[in-house]
Amino acid sequence: GAGVSQSPSNKVTEKGKDVELRCDPISGHTALYWYRQSLGQGLEFLIYFQGNSAPDKSGLPSDRFSAERTGGSVSTLTIQRTQQEDSAVYLCASSLGLGTRAYEQYFGPGTRLTVT
């Protein structure tokens, strides 16, 4: 079946502009996660959605970052007034959220964001 998809695959933007990154999770997965990964670094948790529950936003680095998930499926991560330190690969993952395999996350290919 179809995996997690993300768009765009690459985004180059000027400092100060807003960007929107999109994630389509695997159908039937109730949990959705956003991470970012800077070059040569580990994964940094950003935000987590589970069903209709309030999202866990504890990883968002500043109030310039926000995310929403519409209809329990597609999610959009928005970065306002981008800064050069926002340059990274933004990864989305989804998981079943239920049962014995609840926590097995499947990742999309990522969006490589470059802020100039």
Next chain:
Amino acid sequence: RKEVEQDPGPFNVPEGATVAFNCTYSNSASQSFFWYRQDCRKEPKLLMSVYSSGNEDGRFTAQLNRASQYISLLIRDSKLSDSATYLCVVNIGGYQKVTFGTGTKLQVIP
């Protein structure tokens, strides 16, 4: 102490060798454990889930030691294609969020 700790490596091993990585975790309530592999400039991919004391999948064996709070990954008969970064992932006790280790880099040499 970090929630999940891994030796960053790199581990440079010849083809055919056996190599083992360890990962320690700090939260004794952790229940689910995973190994992912990440190739250069690619997304992480699930390699193995470890729900009991351990499991085996072909050349790969994962073991869990709850008393000492570590999991290990053993790779037998290493292939060039095994070269990647291996990420240890731990569920934070009963909560959906998981924590990723920073990864151990493996380079298999011809």
